[in-house]
Amino acid sequence: VIESISERLDDFQTVAASSHTLKLYERFQDRIASHQTLNRTLVSFQANKAAAYYGWFRYKEGFSHALVGYLLRQLANKPGILLDPFVGSGVALFAAQEMGWQTHGIEILPVGVATMQARMLGQTVDAAAFVTAMQAILAIPDFDPYFDVAYAFRHIAITKGAFPPAEERQLVGYQAYCHRQIGDVPVRQLLLFAALCVLEDISYTRKDGQYLRWDARSGRAQGSKPFNKGYIPPFRQAIAAKLHQMANDLAPVAAQPRLFSDDAPTISTAPMPVIMQGSSLDILPNLASNSFDAIITSPPYANRYDYTRTYALELAFLRNTSEAVKALRQSLLSCTVENKSKEQALRNSYADQGQLAQFTTINQIFHSQVALHEVLGQIERLRQAGGLNNANVVRMLHNYFYEMTFIIFEMARVLKPGGSIAMVNDNVRYGGTEIPVDLLLCAIAETCGLHVRHIWTLERGKGNSSQQMGQHGRSELRKCVYVWQKVTDGDA
C-alpha cells in the first residue's frame, strides 16, 4: 500500500536547500512515504456527507469518519481512551465511540461544540417526538406570524445583510415558534440546531476557500468578477430538507421513506464523548499525565484561515457579539495575521498553576529548534526584501510554531507510554517559499519524547491559496498524516 516517495531532493521544494532544514529532511526521509489508502477525499469532510449524523452540519474543515476508523486500526489493537485536542465537529470522537473507544475532545469554537452537542442529543432524543414536531412544522406555510423581536438575528458587522430580509423574518419566526411551542427540550434544541445548519444555504454567503464569499445580490462591494452562488432556497424549503435529513437519521423507520442517507447509524455501547469547551493551550496542561492511549487530531493549519470569519453567521446565530468573536479569534491557535503573541498569557497561566518550570522547558524546546529558526529567519529576510504580501505572516508563523510546541509537549505528556498520535496537517507557502511544517513539527515532537514513525503524504492535488497559485503556478504542497509514538522507558 505504501510506496516510498522519490528520493530526489529537487522534489523537496522547501525553504531553499538550507542546511538545517536539509538535515531534517535527511533525518526523516526514510519515514516519508506517499500513502495510497489515505487520499484527499478520505481525509476531507466530503466523505461524511452521506453518513448518518455527520451530514447535519457541514463543518468543512473536518476529516472523515472513515479516516478515523482507519487510523485507529493502525494505532491500537484494542479500544482504549482517545483524545482530540482540536476536535471541531467531533468526527474523531463519534467515529471512535462507534468502535468502542472512550473519547475526549477539546474545542474552542462554539459552532463545533453545538454540532457535537446536537449529535449527542441525537443519540438520546425521543425520535418519535422529533418526527411529530417536524410534521407540525412542515404543516406551517409561513413563519412570519410567529415573528418575535426577542429572537431577532443579532448581526455583527461581518454578517450584516447576509440574508434576504423576508427570509430572515422566516428564520426568526421559526425560532420563536420552536421556543414557544415545543416543550420537549431536546427536541426543541435539535429543531433550533437545524436552523443553524441551513444558515449558509439561505444566505448570500458561501464558505469558500479561505473566506466567506458574498453573492452580488447582497449589495456588498464585489471584485472585478461579481460572485453568484446560484439558487438560494427560501428558509422554509431549506429547513424542511434539513428536518427530513435529521429525522431520517434519528428514526429511520418513523421517517420512511429514507430520503437522504443509505448509512444506518451505528449504535455504540461506549460512553458518550466528553467535550471540553475552551483552548487546548489552557486545558491540556490540566489533564493528567499518561492518561490517553491515542490522540487523533488535526490542528488549524498555518494558512491564515480564519474560523471566526468563515463561521460568522453561525457564531452570530449562537448569540456571540462582535467583541466575543474578536476575543475568540485571538484565543484560537495562531493561524491568522491578526493573532498576537500568547507568550505572556501562557507564562502567567503555567505560573498560576505552579508549573513555571514546565513553561521554561517548553520555551527552551521552541528556542532549541535550529531548523525552525533558520526557516523563520528566512521568512523574515523575505519580508525585509518586500517578498511577502502581508508583513504579519512572520509573526503568525512564529506564534504558530511557538503554540504548537506547547500543544505537542502537552500531548506527549498526557499520552500513555507506547501510545500514539496521528496528526493531519498541510505544509504552507509564503512568498514562494515552502514552510516544511511536517518536518518542523516532527522535530519538535522528537524533542518532546515522541518517536516519529511515519510521515504519510497524501496524493498530491492541491496548491496553496488562489492568489499564490497565480504567481507560482500549480506546484504542490505536502499534505500529511504524521504518526508519532511516545517512547517508553525501555526505548530510552
Ligand SMILES: C[S@@+](CC[C@H](N)C(=O)[O-])C[C@H]1O[C@@H](n2cnc3c(N)ncnc32)[C@H](O)[C@@H]1O
Ligand atoms: C482542522 S479543524 C479540526 C476539525 C476536526 N478534525 C473535525 O473533524 O471536525 C481545527 C479545529 O481546531 C479548533 N481550534 C483552534 N484553536 C483552538 C484552540 N486553541 N483550542 C482548541 N481548539 C482550537 C478550530 O476551531 C477547529 O475546529
